[in-house]
Amino acid sequence: MGKILMKGNEAIAEAAIRAGCLNYFGYPITPQSEVAEYLSRRMPEVGGVFLQGESEVAVSYMLFGASACGARVFTTSSSPGISLMGEGISYIAGAQCPAVFVNIMRGGPGLGGILPSQSDYFQATKGGGHGDYRLLVMAPASVQEAVEMIMLAFPLAEKYRNPVMLLGDGLIGQMMEPVEFPDHLNSEPTNKDEWATNGMDTRGSNKRNLVKSLFLDAGKLNEHNLMLKAKYDRMKREEIRYELYNIESDYKTLIVSYGTMSRVCKTAIDNMKDEGLEVGMVRPQTLFPFPEKAIYEAASKESCKIVVSIEMSMGQMVEDVERSVKGKLLVRWYGKCGGDVPTPEEVIEAVKSFNKGA
Numbered sequence: 001m002g003k004i005l006m007k008g009n010e011a012i013a014e015a016a017i018r019a020g021c022l023n024y025f026g027y028p029i030t031p032q033s034e035v036a037e038y039l040s041r042r043m044p045e046v047g048g049v050f051l052q053g054e055s056e057v058a059v060s061y062m063l064f065g066a067s068a069c070g071a072r073v074f075t076t077s078s079s080p081g082i083s084l085m086g087e088g089i090s091y092i093a094g095a096q097c098p099a100v101f102v103n104i105m106r107g108g109p110g111l112g113g114i115l116p117s118q119s120d121y122f123q124a125t126k127g128g129g130h131g132d133y134r135l136l137v138m139a140p141a142s143v144q145e146a147v148e149m150i151m152l153a154f155p156l157a158e159k160y161r162n163p164v165m166l167l168g169d170g171l172i173g174q175m176m177e178p179v180e181f182p183d184h185l186n187s188e189p190t191n192k193d194e195w196a197t198n199g200m201d202t203r204g205s206n207k208r209n210l211v212k213s214l215f216l217d218a219g220k221l222n223e224h225n226l227m228l229k230a231k232y233d234r235m236k237r238e239e240i241r242y243e244l245y246n247i248e249s250d251y252k253t254l255i256v257s258y259g260t261m262s263r264v265c266k267t268a269i270d271n272m273k274d275e276g277l278e279v280g281m282v283r284p285q286t287l288f289p290f291p292e293k294a295i296y297e298a299a300s301k302e303s304c305k306i307v308v309s310i311e312m313s314m315g316q317m318v319e320d321v322e323r324s325v326k327g328k329l330l331v332r333w334y335g336k337c338g339g340d341v342p343t344p345e346e347v348i349e350a351v352k353s354f355n356k357g358a
Helices: 008-017 032-046 058-069 077-093 120-123 145-162 170-174 218-238 259-274 294-297 318-327 344-356
Strands: 004-007 024-025 049-052 073-075 100-108 113-116 136-138 165-169 176-179 240-244 253-256 279-284 286-287 305-313 331-335
Touching: 004 008, 008 032, 008 073, 008 100, 008 145, 008 170, 008 176, 024 032, 032 331, 058 073, 058 077, 058 100, 073 077, 073 344, 077 100, 077 120, 077 165, 077 218, 100 145, 100 170, 113 170, 113 286, 120 286, 136 145, 145 165, 145 176, 145 218, 145 253, 145 286, 165 170, 165 259, 170 259, 240 259, 253 344, 259 279, 259 305, 259 344, 279 294, 294 305, 294 318, 305 318, 305 344, 318 331, 331 344
Parallel strands: 024 049, 024 073, 073 100, 100 165, 136 165, 253 279, 253 305, 305 331
Antiparallel strands: 004 176, 100 113, 136 286, 240 279
């Protein structure tokens, strides 16, 4: 099948179906409501389940229940909606249930606005709900990449028995681009009989499966959290993804940027190259785990004098970039957080200004 032109939200919805997920629970909120609208039509066509909950809180527990029974499940929302799901996400992570969450970010805090933003970085990568848990977080820079990441998210969630989040800004959800759905990313759920509450008769087993996040004994809860940490450490070893851009040049400035903002930065880098100014970029494709080693190595290049985190937030990614650079160079920030996307010209102006300071 060739490429077809699709809006990002609809492409994400179709990709989930192609990936073998036939259970969607959601609640409408701009700028991701087209996912639910699309699936309300498509799920009945493929024998799947579409259910609109009475709130995002309810949706998160619908996901919990269905996932605990071994079903592939996912939901989509936008910033405030993900906040409401925070408690449920923590329960799902604590009970080790696979589930996929998509956040098509809008501006904040509070109601903010419905235009694109990247200001939920902390929420996605540092927890968002209560307790010690982490999500595996992927950040697409195009509709095609969003398709591939959502298809990959389901087997990753099952591999780690952990929630996976796709973090895209409003532009990813609303823009239209040609996409294809790679057949090699189709997959079937694995190993669910080992842990899911899908019935002993179904499994042909005499063993009861119990899914829970409650540990009243302090020692057992500590042991559980250490086991979860070992899982997150494994993610750091096996799941880091990133793209290098213009790294082979003798760049003086290194940009770290992700999602739609990284596309603007690529245009700026190409335009600066035409002016004789070399700039490199590391684009994280996973925000947790974060590509610390790749950034450190890129910042360690002899020609590099400054690192700039460019994002559509008030610098939420800066501390991860600073941790990656390990004090080797000064890390600066440039960005906007109101729905306006910085232009290539504004990025160029910022980079030139930082270079003068360096």
